[in-house]
Amino acid sequence: MRRTITPDELKQKSSELTVIDVRRKAEYDGETILKAKWHDPEQVTEWAGDLPTDKEIVLYCARGGSVSNSVLDHLLSKNIKARYIEGGIEAWRKSGGEITKTK
Numbered sequence: 001m002r003r004t005i006t007p008d009e010l011k012q013k014s015s016e017l018t019v020i021d022v023r024r025k026a027e028y029d030g031e032t033i034l035k036a037k038w039h040d041p042e043q044v045t046e047w048a049g050d051l052p053t054d055k056e057i058v059l060y061c062a063r064g065g066s067v068s069n070s071v072l073d074h075l076l077s078k079n080i081k082a083r084y085i086e087g088g089i090e091a092w093r094k095s096g097g098e099i100t101k102t103k
Contacts, residue, residue: 003072004086005058007095010034018052022071023061023089031099033060033092038102041067044074051075057082064088 010017019036021028028038039047041061051057057080061067068084075082085092093099 001081001083003069003083004064005083006086007092007097010058010085010092011095011097017056017058019058019060020051021061021089022059022067024067027062030102031089032102033089033097033099035100035102036060041071044071048075048078048080051080053078053080055081058085059083060085060092061088063090 014034019034021032021036021038022041022044023038024042025040032038057075059068059071059075059082061084064085064087068088072082072084087094
């Protein structure tokens, strides 16, 4: 399995996936994609064990760089099927993807 998924691929598969926002706390603005839940990337060891191992997880950060990669490496080491969105939430926005404002 590839480490990444494109915004367009995600749009086609969104109902089958668990989506997690792993932007740093300072970058998190309450807007998410596909009703994703935000998890602090600095605390991945605390929340990773609660993720399903039988479903694919898709992560995203602001631009799909170091934050997504470091969280992805941790999840893969725990045998969690995961990948991240190429270009992060910025690429999702540019592709016309829907943004949800959380409370």
